[in-house]
Amino acid sequence: MHRTESIAVVIPSFKVTRQILDVIAGIGPEVDRIYVVDDKCPDGSGKLVREQCLDPRVTVLEHDANQGVGGAVITGYRAALADGAKVIVKVDGDGQMDTSLIPRFVAPILAGEADYAKGNRFFNLEHIRSMPPVRLFGNAVLSLLTKVSSGYWDLFDPTNGYTAIHADCLRFVPFDKLSRRYFFETDMLFRLNTLGAVVVDVPMDAVYADEVSNLKVSRIVTEFAAKHLRNFCKRLFYNYYLRNMSLASIELPLGLFLICFGTVYGITHWLRSAQHEVVTPAGTVMLAALPVIMGVQLVLAFLAYDIASVPRRPLHKKTSYSRIHA
Incomplete structure (x- = not known):
């Protein structure tokens, strides 16, 4: 070597x-x-x-x-x-x-x-x-x-x-x-x-x-x-958030919020319908399902961005360049 x-x-x-x-x-x-x-x-x-x-x-x-x-x-x-x-x-x-x-x-x-x-x-x-x-x-x-x-x-x-x-x-x-x-x-x-x-x-x-x-x-x-x-x-x-802001910075919190909202909303109305022994309206089901679906899509988009953001340019080469041109 x-x-x-x-x-x-x-x-x-x-x-x-x-x-x-x-x-x-x-x-x-x-x-x-x-x-x-x-x-x-x-x-x-x-x-x-x-x-x-x-x-x-x-x-x-x-x-x-x-x-x-x-x-x-x-x-x-x-x-x-x-x-x-x-x-x-x-x-x-x-x-x-x-x-x-x-x-x-x-x-x-x-x-x-x-x-x-x-x-x-x-x-x-x-x-x-x-x-x-x-x-x-x-x-x-x-x-x-x-x-x-x-x-x-x-x-x-x-x-x-x-x-x-x-x-x-x-x-x-x-x-x-x-x-x-x-x-x-x-x-x-x-x-x-x-x-x-x-x-x-x-x-x-x-x-x-x-x-x-x-x-x-x-x-x-x-x-x-x-x-x-x-x-x-x-x-x-x-x-x-501290060093950089991108679309992924919005996708993750918004996606998690939509998943939580849809889940809580759906469970709440399902329990209420079960308690009164009535069928949950289709509109209520969609109102619960759509936020969950959208939230999952946003979280997956964030993961795709995060996976693509793995560092590719060596740090020691960047610092060497900075010293040479300082």
């Missing part, structure tokens, strides 16, 4: 002492710096790397308290930015991510086609058969929720932690507002959409052994659903 840009890798480390050294050893020469972030690991993975890893590219960073995977990645991001990295890749320390794929992740970014690249384990339908059913169901649900909340309708597998990002895009991400734990990757997508960053999926295989999944259906239904709803509302406000 011919390049002049500096590439860094961030590895959050927590209870991965058995795999972390092999993960580092598998990182190729295309990477200039490696940041291992010990997130208050009870097994002392940071100390292990410091004592046994001889790779001069490695820097070990340690937290005084556990901050979660998001907190560890943010610490690594900040260190990489301070050292001048142009593309920053994040891989897990448990050995389930093939580090030989790093050139594939950074390629669309170096080519100026994307700001952020993330893995997609669902690209090859034959390989996803190895994914445990609970993970498959959970990721399918999360992917649908993430499409709605983040606005990236063409992406899948939102919880995939194998990512790469351009430094000029990363500098605009509000680190202090990002979720620090399991919602980190999904929250990152929401923040990137509000910035207008281009995100692409990178096909990769799903690799699972006998580990127990931490993905709980109850978490999806409660905590994750609430956060997705929050991000969706924020995205609507930022993209359709």
Whole structure:
């Protein structure tokens, strides 16, 4: 891979002492710096790397308290930015991510086609058969929720932690507002959409052994659903009312109002007719049905506009142009 840009890798480390050294050893020469972030690991993975890893590219960073995977990645991001990295890749320390794929992740970014690249384990339908059913169901649900909340309708597998990002895009991400734990990757997508960053999926295989999944259906239904709803509302406000106004800004609220009006009006008159044991007049039925039909059409029109509004021009190219002509 011919390049002049500096590439860094961030590895959050927590209870991965058995795999972390092999993960580092598998990182190729295309990477200039490696940041291992010990997130208050009870097994002392940071100390292990410091004592046994001889790779001069490695820097070990340690937290005084556990901050979660998001907190560890943010610490690594900040260190990489301070050292001048142009593309920053994040891989897990448990050995389930093939580090030989790093050139594939950074390629669309170096080519100026994307700001952020993330893995997609669902690209090859034959390989996803190895994914445990609970993970498959959970990721399918999360992917649908993430499409709605983040606005990236063409992406899948939102919880995939194998990512790469351009430094000029990363500098605009509000680190202090990002979720620090399991919602980190999904929250990152929401923040990137509000910035207008281009995100692409990178096909990769799903690799699972006998580990127990931490993905709980109850978490999806409660905590994750609430956060997705929050991000969706924020995205609507930022993209359709604060920064820009379009026909879609009117279509969604008007459509929801008509649906609610038609539904409430129809149910009210249906109950009244049932109570008096009379047939509901055809005019009343139409007066209830038409607003619902019109409302659904308006909501679908909004969705079509939202899907077509996925960012297409990389943010880092726009910021580079601004600096050159400043």
